[in-house]
Amino acid sequence: MHNFFGFINDDYAFLESDEINHAIKSLRLGIGEKIKVFDGVGKIFVGEIDLISKKEVRAVKIEIIENHGLVNGYLHIAISPTKSIDRWNFFLEKATEIGVHEITPIISSHSERKFISKKRSKKILKSACLQSEKSILPKINELTSLKNLIKNDYTYYKYIATCRSIDKLPLNDLIRYPDRAQSIILIGPEGDFSTSEVTSAIENGFKPVSLGDHRLRTETAGIYVSATHARNTQNT
Known part of the structure; x- marks a missing residue:
């Protein structure tokens, strides 16, 4: 499962703009593939790609993991x-x-x-x-x-x-x-x-x-x- 940075809401995650080409052209990901999206402030969104365009890659939620790998203090x-x-x-x-x-x-x-x-x-x-x-x-x-x-x-x-x-x-x-x-x-x-x-x-x-x-x-x-x-x- 590939990891990306992006934006997360309750049901969907959207890849950052500089991650889209990497996902589509380099990794050649398609509809239905599972990915992880990190928001950088505590959430990891595990989802399945349901929309791909030149300007957008969206995934629908499977689960959200919070504070994974967090170091205290x-x-x-x-x-x-x-x-x-x-x-x-x-x-x-x-x-x-x-x-x-x-x-x-x-x-x-x-x-x-x-x-x-x-x-x-x-x-x-x-x-x-x-x-x-x-x-x-x-x-x-x-x-x-x-x-x-x-x-x-x-x-x-x-x-x-x-x-x-x-x-x-x-x-x-x-x-x-x-x-x-x-x-x-x-x-x-x-x-x-x-x-x-x-x-x-x-x-x-x-x-x-x-x-x-x-x-x-x-x-x-x-x-x-x-x-x-x-x-x-x-x-x-």
Whole structure:
């Protein structure tokens, strides 16, 4: 059964415009074939195609599945894009499969990449969402500076991952508690955040955390944080 993004109502689902050609011309789907349609906000529509035209593919409902693959809590990762776009794309894909909720690409003083296509990033998120059958599509924000981001008034717990030699607690010990299941975590570029950036983040309420004894690549750190959060909140 093929998966698509689209619009869902009580009885029907309609494929998004950029999914129609793929369904008709590439996959050559026809009337009567079963498909799954994801709305990206919690619903998976299982249906049977009953209408095909150049501008529309519609399916009639068999069942609707809600919150499939949902990871409890809320994880917002603010991360410096990697110099290699392939490594950035790999992070987006794996974090989505594991269950991140929101991603903000950030620019800091040591950043090696200062432009990211939000459109391309969202396309990768959608593909990973369909592949892993996650009913929630992660939110991808515009590229922003670390300086501006840390001034935002977030209502959830705030952490900054750093290798700097300062007092910090293991991330695993912090987000295992249900009341800390909603959090934003800052992850820096290769070479870490600068000392002044870490200090500024702490002054704005971010708690310094360690991701372990070994240095991790930026994308690995993002995937590790996603997996740690998903594991620790699965029973909350």
